[in-house]
Amino acid sequence: MVEQMICVELIYAEPDNQTVLRVQLPKYSTVADAIRLSNIAQRFAPDGPLRSQLGIFGKKVSPERVLKDGDRVEIYRLLECDPMEARRRRARDS
Template identity: 40%
Template sequence: MDSPQILVEVAYAEPDRQRIIPLMVENGATAEQAIVRSGILTEFPQIDLSTNKIGIFGKAASLQTPLRAWDRVEIYRPLLADPKAIRRKRAAEGRDMKKR
């Protein structure tokens, strides 16, 4: 028999602080419902669910993804720089250092 409520977490982090909020939601609740119910949007008003991507335990998910017990909904910040471009730049700098 399914429990009427499940325990999940909603997580968001900035460079200087992070917040993980455990909460009970109805069985079958979506990621968006958990985010709204957690109150994290009030605590971090810069979160915009129309642009911020989300995931569940590091795997991309949509706002409409139904949650399971113990899921952690993660709200991601926009990237400030392209990680591939940064790696290419570091690799190029490493080659330049070897030529000296």
């Protein structure tokens, strides 16, 4: 019996660059499986993408989430500072 495969995209965005990787995985693979198979951690997220926030089409998911064909896995970078605090600083410095 031939194993069924799915195709998903992994997205990692840096301030000046966005990377899109397409990977094929066995059906019932998880977000963590896709991250490991793609090697995106070694290329772009040395702090560990499994500790980062993860999403599929903008909705937060856990690394254990089972993927469907066509899913778009998004790896969110950790914020360097609180966005509200950054706005306060900019307003104060203006």
